[in-house]
Amino acid sequence: MDFDRLHQFFKDHDNYILLTHKAPDGDTLGTAFALYAFLKELGKKARVVNSEPFPERYSFLYEGYQEEQFEAQTVVALDIATEQLLGSNLEEYKGKVDLCIDHHISNSYYAKESYVDGTASAAALVLYDFFKDQGIELSDMQAKCLYTAIATDTGCFKFENTTPEAHIAAAELMQRDISFSIINRKMFDTKSCERLAVEQAVISKMEYFFGGRCAVICLTKELMENSGVEPAEFDGLANIPMTVDSVQIGITIKQRHERVFKLSVRTTESYDACKFCSFFGGGGHIRAAGCEIEGTLEEVKKKVLAEVEGFLGRTSCAE
C-alpha cells in the first residue's frame, strides 16, 4: 500500500471509527485526532474511540472534539500492533479492522489493509509522511497532535528510537502555533504534588544490592491507596530504580493482593529483563518486563534477590 492508495482509501470510505490502543499514550491519541481532523476536512463522519474514557492528561489533543453518532462503516486502527491491545471495551472490533496505520515491527497484520513503517519513531510520523507526500496542509491542531505524538514516543527525542526524520518533522511542526514547550513541560517535567510525595516515599525506602548494581522499590497496597494518585500514574514509577547510574537491574515490587506481587523489571543494555522475568513465568521486552510472584513481601524479595545474584553473574555481556 502506498500513500496515493491510502489517500484514495480515505476518499472512498466514510463513517470512520478511529481506534486507539488501551492505556492510551500520546502517539495513539495524537495520530487518531490528527487523522480525525483530516477526515473532517474531507467531509467525512468520524469518531475517535478508546476502551476507556480519554485520559485528562491528553485533553489538549481533543479540545473542542464533539463525538457524533452514526452507523460505523470503516474501522481504522492507529498505533495498534495487535488486536489484544484494543482493550476489553473495544473487543467488538476484533476481526473488523479495515485499515491499520502503525510503526511497530511486531505488528501482526490483523487489518484488511496495513501501512506499517517499522523504521518510524512514532505512528504519527507515518501519518506526517503521508500528509507531506500528498501535499496536505496541516492545521495548528493537527501539528500539535503530531508533535505531541512524536515527542512522547521518543522521550522528547532522547531515546534510541529517535530518528533524524523525527527531528526534522519536529522542526517543521513546532513552527506552527502549538506552544511545544508548554506541551513538553506537561508531558515530561511536571507531576502532581501527590505523585511527588509517592515517589519520595518509595525512594526513601529504595534498597541497593550487589554493590549498587540492583535496586528494589516496593509499592504496597497501603501506600497506593492512601496516596490520592490515579492507578495509571503508578506505572512510571517502575523507572525510578534505573535513574541511579550504578543500577543495571531495577526492580519494582507492586502489591496486587495480600500475597500476590507484580514485578516490573528494567535493565541496562547489558542485561535481558525478559529473560529474568521468564524465571518466574513472566515476559515482556528486553529492557522492560514483568511477572507475578506469590508470598509475603519479604518472601518475594528473597526469591527475587536469589535470582538477581545468579543473573548478574551469569548473563552480563558488558564485563
Place this chain on the structure above:
Amino acid sequence: MDFDRLHQFFKDHDNYILLTHKAPDGDTLGTAFALYAFLKELGKKARVVNSEPFPERYSFLYEGYQEEQFEAQTVVALDIATEQLLGSNLEEYKGKVDLCIDHHISNSYYAKESYVDGTASAAALVLYDFFKDQGIELSDMQAKCLYTAIATDTGCFKFENTTPEAHIAAAELMQRDISFSIINRKMFDTKSCERLAVEQAVISKMEYFFGGRCAVICLTKELMENSGVEPAEFDGLANIPMTVDSVQIGITIKQRHERVFKLSVRTTESYDACKFCSFFGGGGHIRAAGCEIEGTLEEVKKKVLAEVEGFLGRTSCAE
C-alpha cells in the same frame, strides 16, 4: 563580524586559551572542545581551561584530551555572557579576551571581538553554523560535543529556547557515530545515588507558597559538603520546584558563603525569571535566571518571598 572573518581570525592567531564558564555545563564544554579539535586540525596550539577541574560528568566530551603547555597568545571565551562568569581562578583573563562566541542576548561585549547570536539555542549552534557555512567537515568527536551541547542547553529539545535549527542540527549530528541515546541517558535520566539522596533531602523540605504557585528549596553548604556530590551535579536541582504542576515560580536558594546565597529562579511561560532576578541585581534568561542575596537563610527567604508576592500579582500574563 561574519563567518569568513571568524575563519580568518582562527587562521591568523595561535596559542589559544579556550575559556569555559564557571560551573561548566554541556554547552560551554561541548563548544570549547569542538573548537579545540578544529584548531588542532588547523595546526594550532590550544588549551581548554576552566576555573575548576572539568567535571567527571562530562568526561566523554574530553576523552583523550591532553593539556599542552605553551605561552598563551589568543584568548577565546565560549558561552560566556560576562567576565563575572569566568570564576575566581580565571580572573587573570579579565580584560584580555580577544574573541567571544556566545548565544546570550545579555552578552556584555567585553571581548575585543564578539560573535553573538541571541537567537541560537546554544553557543554550540553558533559554532555549528560556522562549521557548516565554511564547509568544515566534523569528526565524530566534534559531532558528539556539539550534539551534547545543544541537547543539554535545550533540556533535550524540550524547552522554549529550542529552535527548528536546533532540531535540524541534531538530525545531522546524530547520524555520526555518537551514541546519542547513551549520552542522553547519562545527561538526563541517571544520577548518582548520592545525588538522589540530596534530591530526597531537598524535596522533603520543599516549601510551597501562594497556593502552590511558588515552591522554594534550599541547599545549605552543610548539605552540599556532606553529600559527596560534585558541585556540577547540583545545578540541575534548580529545576526541582518546577516539577510540581501547580508551580509558576520555582526558587532554589544555594548557600555560597556563610551569609551569601545564590538564587536560581525558574518560571513558567507566564512570568519572566530575568525580570524577577533584576530586582536583586541579577539576570539571565526569561525562564531561568539568577542573582545573589546577602543575609541569613531566613532573611534571604523573607526578602525573596516579599518580592514573589508582588511579582505573582503584578506580572502574570496568563490570568
